[in-house]
Amino acid sequence: MKKISLIIFAAILIFLLVIILNIVTPPKTYDILNKVLIQYGVQLEKGGSSPVVRDFKFPAKGKTFHTIIAQEKETRIEIEIIKPLSEEAAINYSESKYIIITSLYGPQIIPYTGALTTITDCPDDKKPEEIITEVMGKPVRVLLANATERYVLGVWEDDLIKQKAAFAVLYDRENSTHYQIIIFQPSESFDRNVVLDILKSLKKHPKELEN
Amino acid sequence: MHKYSVATILLGLSILLFQAYTYSQTTPSDCNTQRKQKTIVVTSKTLDKRQIGLRIYKPEKCYNGYTLFTHQSLGGPGIIFHPIYLIDMKGNIIHQWMTDASPIFARLKPDGHLLYADGENLRGVDAQSNEIWHYPGCIDHAFQFLEDGNFLIARHEYIDGCLRCQDENNNPSGKPRIEIITRDKKVLWQWRGEEHVDELERLLGLKIVPIGRWCNNNACEILKDNHLGKKDARFRKGNIIFSFDALSVIGVIDYSTGEILWVWGPGIIQNQHTPTMLDNGNLLIFDNGSGRHWSRVIELNPLTEQIVWEYHTEPKEDFYSHNWSNAQRLANGNTLICEGIKNRIFEITPEGEIVWDFISTFNKTTGGETIYRAYRYSPEYVKPLLEMIRKVREVD
Secondary structure, three states: OHHHHHHHHHHHHHHHHHHHHHHHOOOOOOOEHHHHHHHHOEEEOOOOOOEEEEEEEEEEOOEEEEEEEEEEOOEEEEEEEEEOOOHHHHHHHHHHHHHHHHHOOOOOOOOOOOOOOOOOOOOHHHOOEEEEEEEOOEEEEEEEEEEOOOOOEOOOOOOOOOEEEEEEEEEEOOOOEEEEEEEEEEHHHOOHHHHHHHHHOEEEOHHHHHO | OHHHHHHHHHHHHHHHHHHHHHHHHOOHHHHHHHHHHOOEEEEEEOOOOOOOEEEEEOHHHOOOOEEEEEEEEOOOOOOOOEEEEEEOOOOOEEEEEEEOOOOOEEEEOOOOOEEEEOOOEEEEEOOOOOEEEEEEOOOOOEEEEOOOOOEEEEEEEOOOOOOOOEOOOOOEOOEEEEEEEOOOOOEEEEEEHHHHHHHHHHHHOOOOOOOOOOOOEEEEEEOOOOHHHHHOHHHOOOOEEEEEHHHOEEEEEOOOOOOEEEEEOOOOOOOOEEEEEOOOOOEEEEEOOOOOOOOEEEEEEOOOOEEEEEEEEEOHHHOOOOOOOEEEEOOOOOEEEEEHHHOEEEEEOOOOOEEEEEEOOHHHHOOEEEEEEEEEEOHHHHHHHHHHHHHHHHHO
C-alpha cells in the first residue's frame, strides 16, 4: 500500500514539474511570412500570415541568398530570394530553373538496380502542367508539379505522390530582386485556385508604393 | 521499503556492470585489433530505397559534426550559381557557398576557408564565397592541403582543353601529373605519370594499353607517419598515394625519386576511388565494383595486401555507385561513406550498423547531379568558419 502511494506521489510530482517547466519556458515564437518579406518591400496578401518555420540567409559574392519556408495547416510556402541580381542574369537564371524542374519529369537514369524504379519515364499525365498567371502586373509561368511527402519535386509514381506544388520564378526590376516561389498542398486536397490566389497576392508593400 | 531499495540498487548495479562488460567487448580499439587478424566483413540491410532526406540518425552512436558536399553540376546557360553545402546531423544547411565555377568537390580548410576543384582550377573561397585564390591546371579529382601551407594536387595535362582525352589519332592527350605547389603558384615537385608506364607494367605484370583516360588519377595523398612505414620503406612518411581507376590500380610513389614502389588492385578492386591512409597505416578504399555491379568499402593492410575489413550490403547490389564516391574513417572509428551516384551519404559503425543516413535532394531545383565526395568535420574544426559566418551576419 505504501509502495503504491509512493508511486502516485512520484507521478504527481513529475506531472507538476512538467507543468512548471512549460510555464517557465517561453513558447517558441515564429515570425509570420510577411514580417520577413517586408525587408524586400513585398507582402503576400494571402498566406502572408503563415508562421515561418525556416529562415536561412547567407551572403555570397555580394549578394544575399535568402530561403524562407512558412507553413500554415497544410499549405507550405517556400520562397528563395536573391538580391541584387541583374535583369539579364535573372532572365537566364529563371529560364534555367524552368528547364531544371521540367527535366525532373523527363527520362531518368535508373538510380538503383532492382525492380523498384522500373518506371524511368514520366507518364504524360504526371508531367508538370504549365499555366500563365499575373503576378505584380506581369505574366508569370507557373508549373503545377507533383512532389513527395518531403516536398521534393520530380516524382511520378502514384504511391510517392503526396504533395502538389505551384512553382514560379519572378523578377522585381525596381529592386533587382529575384524570387522563386513554391507553394505546396497535399495532392489529394490540392486546390489550384487557392494556390494561384496566394501567388497572385504577392504585392508591393504599401510603404514601398509610397516611396 | 528498505528491503526493496536494496534490491533496486543491486539491480541497477548489475545492469551497469553488464553494460560496462558489453561495451568493453565492442570498443573500436578492440575492433582494430581484430581487423589485423582476419577480414571482418560487415553488412547492413537495405533501407527503403525511395526515402529521401535524413533517413537515420542515432546521435549516441554517430560521430556528430558537419558534412560538406556539393552536387556536380553539368552547368549550362543560366545556371549561374553552384552551391556547396555544409549540413548538420539533422540535414539542415548550416552554411552554403555559391561559386561561379561548377565544383566537383570541396574541402574545408582549418582556417575556415574552402577549397574546391572545378575540373579546371583549384579555387579557394572565403565564407562569403569570394574567391581569394586559384590555381589553373585541369585539377579534376584530388588535392590535399599540406601542413606547411602548400598544396598537393593531381591534375591532367591536356593538349587542348581540360576534357579532351584523345588527340586526332586517338592517342591519349591527358598526361597525369601530381604536383606540390606553393600558395604563390610555384611548382615545388612534379611527378609525370607517362614516364612511369614501364615501372607500372613491371610491377603489375600486365601490358598497359594507353588509350582514353587510362591513367585517370583520382587520388593524391602524402603518407602520414605510420608504423608500417617503419617496417617497410615503401610506406614511409612523405611518399604519395595514387589511384588509376581505369586500370583498377592504386599505388605508392617514392617522393625522392618518383619511382612507383608499390601497386595493388587489378582483379580485386574495380574502378576504385579515393584510397586514403588511416592512422594504423591501412588504406581505406571505396571499391566501386563497376564490373561486378556492387560496391564495397575496404580497409587494406598494404604490407600483407590483406583486406582486413569490408563493408557491403545484403543484397550486394543495393550498395552500388559505379563511379565517383569516397569513404572517410572518422575519429570514433565509424566510417562515412558517399555513395555518389545515388546522392547518398551515410555513416556506419565498425560493425556495419547504419547510424546516419542522408539522401540529398538539394539538387532538385539547382540542376546539380551526383555527389563526387563528402567529408565530415568535427564541430571544433568548423569553429573558425562558424565564427566568420557569425561576424558576417552581425554586420549584415
